[in-house]
Amino acid sequence: MNNLKMVFAIMAIVFLGIVALPYAVSLFAGQHTWYDLSGGYGSKCVKCHADIYGELEASANHSSLDGSDIRDISGEECFVCHRANESIKYANASTDTPGQQAHAASTIGCGYCHLNDTVADLYNASPAGGFGLVSGLDDDTGANASHISFVLGSKNASILEKETESCVACHTTTNVKINFNVTTEATIVVNNSYIETESYWNITSITPSDYTNYTEEK
Amino acid sequence: MKGKVIALFATLAFILVFVSSINVVTLFHGSHQITDITSPDPFDIDCRDCHSSIQAELNESVNHSSFNCTDCHRFTGTGIVFATHNTTPPYIYEGNQAHAAYTPRCLDCHGKSGFAKPARAFNLDDYGSNYSAHKQFVKQSSSDFDMMVGENEACIACHTNYSLKINYTYFKNISYTKTNSWNLTNFKYDYDTRPYNVSVTHDLPPANGKHVFIQKEKIDCIACHKNIYEALVNGTDGDPYDNLTHSPIEIDYSDVWGGKMAEDHDWRTNNYWGHTRYHHNGSLPRATKVNTTYCKQCHFYTPISPYGDIPTNRSEVHCAEKVSCLTCHGHNKTKDPYNVIKYSGYWGNQVGHSNLMNETETKALTFHGDTCMGCHETAEHLGHASGSCGTGSGTCHGNKGYSQCGKCHWNYGITINIESEPSGKVTRS
Structure with a gap:
C-alpha cells in the first residue's frame, strides 16, 4: 500500500514538472540576454569584482575617478584605470573595435599615472616624486629616498605591474609581511700608515659582517 | 548512514553558497583601498606598521625616543622636498630627492643646521681641527665608504649599541x-706589523x-x-x-x-x-x-x-x-x-x-x-x-x-x- 502511494506521489511530481517547467532549460540562466554596451560598462565589472567594489567604497582615493560623486560607485571607475593604457587597443562595441592586446580590461601599475607627469596631469593624479622615476619631473632624483631599493626591487618582481607591489604595500590596506635581513655588525679595518716622520690611521674598509632576521607584519 | 548523507549535502550546499557569493577575489585584499594621506599628520601612513622593531629600539634609547620617525626621516632642513598630499597647506608636493622618507646623516641635525646639539668639531668645515683623534674615521666614513649615508658609520660606531669588529694593523x-x-x-x-683585533658588543637590549x-x-x-x-x-x-x-x-x-x-x-x-x-x-x-x-x-x-x-x-x-x-x-x-x-x-x-x-x-x-x-x-x-x-x-x-x-x-x-x-x-x- 505504502509503495503504491509512493509511486503515485512520484508520478504527480513528474507530471507537474512537465507542465510547469519550460520545454528546455538553458544551462546558465540569462546567458542569451546580451548587455547593451553602448551605454557604458557600468556595473558589469562589479558583477564579478564585488570585493573591489567594497574596497573602493572605503577607499580615500579612486572612488570618484569617473567624475561621479565620491561615494557613487558605479563600476565606471574601473575603466578609468583598467582601460587607461593608451598603448593597448581594447575591445569597444561603440566604435566596433575588436580588442588587440586586451579585450575588456588590462591590469595596470600605479606608475602608469603616478610616475608620468603628463598622464598624471591628464587624470589629475599626484606624481609620486622622490624615487627618480617620474618622467617629465626634472627635479625628481630620488637620490636620498629611503625606500628606493624597495621600489626598484618591486620592478623586478612579477606579482603586480612594475613597481606596484611597493605602492600597494604602503598606500593601501593590503596586509604585508616583511622578512627583514639587517646588519647588526660592521667590520672596520684600520691600518696605521707611517714613515719615519709622518703617520696617520687609514681605514681601508667598513663592511657589514653580521646580520639578523626578523619579520614585520602590517 | 542517513546522517552522513545529510552532512555531505549540507557541506556541499555551504561551499556552493560561499563560492557563489564571492565571484572573483582580488589578488591582494585591500589593494584597491587607498589610505587617506590628506591630513596634515605625517603619520597618515604609520611607519611603525612596517618598522615596529625600530620603535622597539628607540624605546630603549637614551636619545630620540620621544621623536616621531618623521622628525628625522622627513627632516626639512636639508632642502629635500618630500611627497605631500594634504587638503590643507602645504597641499601637494611631488617629492624630489625622497618620497616618503630619506635616510638622514646624523650631521643633518647635529651639524651646522642648529636643529640639534652640534657634534662639536665635526660640525665644522672639514670636520674641524686636525687635533681630533677620530677625524680621519669620520672623514673617511663620509668619503670612502657607503655602508651608511654620509659619515654615519663613525657616528653609529660610537654612539649606538651597534656591534663592531675592528681589525687594527700597526707597527710591531x-x-x-x-x-x-x-x-x-x-x-x-x-x-x-702587529695585527690587533677587537670585538665590540653591547648588552643593551635590543x-x-x-x-x-x-x-x-x-x-x-x-x-x-x-x-x-x-x-x-x-x-x-x-x-x-x-x-x-x-x-x-x-x-x-x-x-x-x-x-x-x-x-x-x-x-x-x-x-x-x-x-x-x-x-x-x-x-x-x-x-x-x-x-x-x-x-x-x-x-x-x-x-x-x-x-x-x-x-x-x-x-x-x-x-x-x-x-x-x-x-x-x-x-x-x-x-x-x-x-x-x-x-x-x-x-x-x-x-x-x-x-x-x-x-x-x-x-x-x-x-x-x-x-x-x-x-x-x-x-x-x-x-x-x-x-x-x-x-x-x-x-x-x-x-x-x-x-x-x-x-x-x-x-x-x-x-x-x-x-x-x-x-x-x-x-x-
Missing part, C-alpha cells in the same frame, strides 16, 4: 739609540640596534682601544716590574723612604710640579682604574685644579685629542720636565733631555710615546737596596753603577728596542 716595535750626548740616532720602525643610542658618558674608549688597556694593565711579565707601556703611571706608590725626593726610589704620588701626580692611578687595581675617565685625563683633558693649564686643544676636538707625551711634556710646554730632571736619579741632564725630546718630536706622532717609554717604562729596573747606586752592598740596580743607570739617567748611551701596545716589551742595552 721600534728601536733607537740615545747617545751619550743625548742625541736620538739609529731610529728604526719597519721591523714588522641588541645591535642602530637606533639605540647610548649615554654619552657610557661610551667606552677601552671597548675599541683594548690594546691600550692591555698595555697599561697587563703588558708583558717582567721582574721585578712588568713591561707596562703607553703612560708611565706609577708602579709602587708606597713611600718607603719618607718622601726624600732625591733619595726615595718610590714612584711618588706627588709629582715634581707640586700637585698630585697626573698619571697617578691611586690604590685601585690598574684593571679598575684604567677606564674611560683615565683615558680622558690625557685625550680630553679637563682643566681641573690642581692640574692647571696643560696646553691641550680640548675645545677644538670632538671627544678625544691626538696627543703624545710631548703635548704636555715637550720642550717649553707647560709640563716641560727641564727643571725636574735633576731629581731623576742624581745626575739629570736637563739640556740633554730637552734635546732628546726635540729630536723625538721630528718623528711621526705614532712613535712619540714608545720613544719616551723606552726609558720611562719601569721594566728592567732591577730592584732597590740600600746604598748609593752601584756602590752599596745591596743589589741596587744590579750593582752596575753609573754605566748601567746612567744610560737613561745620565750621559751614557743606550740602545732601546720597545714593542708597541699591548706587549710593550722593552729591551735596553
Whole structure:
C-alpha cells in the first residue's frame, strides 16, 4: 500500500514538472540576454569584482575617478584605470573595435599615472616624486629616498605591474609581511700608515659582517 | 548512514553558497583601498606598521625616543622636498630627492643646521681641527665608504649599541739609540706589523640596534682601544716590574723612604710640579682604574685644579685629542720636565733631555710615546737596596753603577728596542 502511494506521489511530481517547467532549460540562466554596451560598462565589472567594489567604497582615493560623486560607485571607475593604457587597443562595441592586446580590461601599475607627469596631469593624479622615476619631473632624483631599493626591487618582481607591489604595500590596506635581513655588525679595518716622520690611521674598509632576521607584519 | 548523507549535502550546499557569493577575489585584499594621506599628520601612513622593531629600539634609547620617525626621516632642513598630499597647506608636493622618507646623516641635525646639539668639531668645515683623534674615521666614513649615508658609520660606531669588529694593523716595535750626548740616532720602525683585533658588543637590549643610542658618558674608549688597556694593565711579565707601556703611571706608590725626593726610589704620588701626580692611578687595581675617565685625563683633558693649564686643544676636538707625551711634556710646554730632571736619579741632564725630546718630536706622532717609554717604562729596573747606586752592598740596580743607570739617567748611551701596545716589551742595552 505504502509503495503504491509512493509511486503515485512520484508520478504527480513528474507530471507537474512537465507542465510547469519550460520545454528546455538553458544551462546558465540569462546567458542569451546580451548587455547593451553602448551605454557604458557600468556595473558589469562589479558583477564579478564585488570585493573591489567594497574596497573602493572605503577607499580615500579612486572612488570618484569617473567624475561621479565620491561615494557613487558605479563600476565606471574601473575603466578609468583598467582601460587607461593608451598603448593597448581594447575591445569597444561603440566604435566596433575588436580588442588587440586586451579585450575588456588590462591590469595596470600605479606608475602608469603616478610616475608620468603628463598622464598624471591628464587624470589629475599626484606624481609620486622622490624615487627618480617620474618622467617629465626634472627635479625628481630620488637620490636620498629611503625606500628606493624597495621600489626598484618591486620592478623586478612579477606579482603586480612594475613597481606596484611597493605602492600597494604602503598606500593601501593590503596586509604585508616583511622578512627583514639587517646588519647588526660592521667590520672596520684600520691600518696605521707611517714613515719615519709622518703617520696617520687609514681605514681601508667598513663592511657589514653580521646580520639578523626578523619579520614585520602590517 | 542517513546522517552522513545529510552532512555531505549540507557541506556541499555551504561551499556552493560561499563560492557563489564571492565571484572573483582580488589578488591582494585591500589593494584597491587607498589610505587617506590628506591630513596634515605625517603619520597618515604609520611607519611603525612596517618598522615596529625600530620603535622597539628607540624605546630603549637614551636619545630620540620621544621623536616621531618623521622628525628625522622627513627632516626639512636639508632642502629635500618630500611627497605631500594634504587638503590643507602645504597641499601637494611631488617629492624630489625622497618620497616618503630619506635616510638622514646624523650631521643633518647635529651639524651646522642648529636643529640639534652640534657634534662639536665635526660640525665644522672639514670636520674641524686636525687635533681630533677620530677625524680621519669620520672623514673617511663620509668619503670612502657607503655602508651608511654620509659619515654615519663613525657616528653609529660610537654612539649606538651597534656591534663592531675592528681589525687594527700597526707597527710591531721600534728601536733607537740615545747617545751619550743625548742625541736620538739609529731610529728604526719597519721591523714588522702587529695585527690587533677587537670585538665590540653591547648588552643593551635590543641588541645591535642602530637606533639605540647610548649615554654619552657610557661610551667606552677601552671597548675599541683594548690594546691600550692591555698595555697599561697587563703588558708583558717582567721582574721585578712588568713591561707596562703607553703612560708611565706609577708602579709602587708606597713611600718607603719618607718622601726624600732625591733619595726615595718610590714612584711618588706627588709629582715634581707640586700637585698630585697626573698619571697617578691611586690604590685601585690598574684593571679598575684604567677606564674611560683615565683615558680622558690625557685625550680630553679637563682643566681641573690642581692640574692647571696643560696646553691641550680640548675645545677644538670632538671627544678625544691626538696627543703624545710631548703635548704636555715637550720642550717649553707647560709640563716641560727641564727643571725636574735633576731629581731623576742624581745626575739629570736637563739640556740633554730637552734635546732628546726635540729630536723625538721630528718623528711621526705614532712613535712619540714608545720613544719616551723606552726609558720611562719601569721594566728592567732591577730592584732597590740600600746604598748609593752601584756602590752599596745591596743589589741596587744590579750593582752596575753609573754605566748601567746612567744610560737613561745620565750621559751614557743606550740602545732601546720597545714593542708597541699591548706587549710593550722593552729591551735596553
